[in-house]
Amino acid sequence: MRILGLLLMLTLAPGAHADAERYLQLSMHMVKVLAAGADGRINTGTGVQLDAHTLVTNCHVVGSAHHVIAARGSSGVPATARTADRRHDLCVMNTPVAAGRPAALASSTGLKVGDAVYAVGFSGGKSLSMSEGRVMALHDMDGARVIETDASFQQGASGGALFDGEGRMVGVLTFFIPGLKRHFAVPADWLSEALAASGELPLPLDTGAPPFWAAADEDKPYFLRAIQHENDGNWGRLQAVAKEWVEAEPNNRAAIEAAVRASHLPAPH
DSSP states (O other), rough: OOOHHHHHHHHHHHHHHHHHHHHHHHHHHHEEEEEEEETTTEEEEEEEEEETTEEEEOOHHHHSSEEEEEETTEEEEEEEEEEETTTTTTTEEOSSSSSOOOOBOHHHGGGGTTTTTEEOGGGGGGSOOOEEEEEEEEETTEEEEEEEOOOOOOOOTTTTTEEEEOOOOEEEEEEEETTTTTTEEEEEGGGHHHHHOOOOOOOOOOOOEEEEEEEEGGOOOOHHHHHHHHHTTOOHHHHHHHHHHHHTTTTOHHHHHHHHHHOOOOOOO
């Protein structure tokens, strides 16, 4: 089988060969997260191994779980919660041994719009997949940048990784706007405090406020409110949010651009 695999790779076109090699390299960092509820039902997500005893996933994947398994292939190890950052939807988990190969991290502040990125996760909750795309926008939030990309992913990939062209994880795949090629990864920068922490939290995790992307409209960041109102065609609310955003952050380029777009839309009735 190994010989057959090598022969297949050798017969690939150069671009396809490079993609297969990149997929193999990035897939080594990934684990499937199986989160079992009190009723035995399994919620499937993705995790990224960060060191020999640490992985990260989304809190919305493991928050209600009574037991969590980090699986790779036919084997798995138990995972317990170390930290839960509900607002940013990042849960750092402890594992007795590494289920995957630790991934290198990089700051979102080093990215530019147009940079190539790769979204890797268990889309659909089944096999691991990789989607190539570009950085479409960078949204300033809490000292880092939420990454918007057209590298698509689906449910099941939550907690997966967004890698840059050098194979470093710059973000954690977290949410998308259904029906549109607008996918978002929260920045790896937000993990710094969690990785320095120690200890263990009991499962299930305490139910707290929802993550920023699922919060009530008035509690969402301005960039997300503007995106949602524009996609919904709610021009009146977009104009109101853009005005409020510019007043709150007059030097924010994204706020100014949103106000310019809103100014060309029909006036609210």
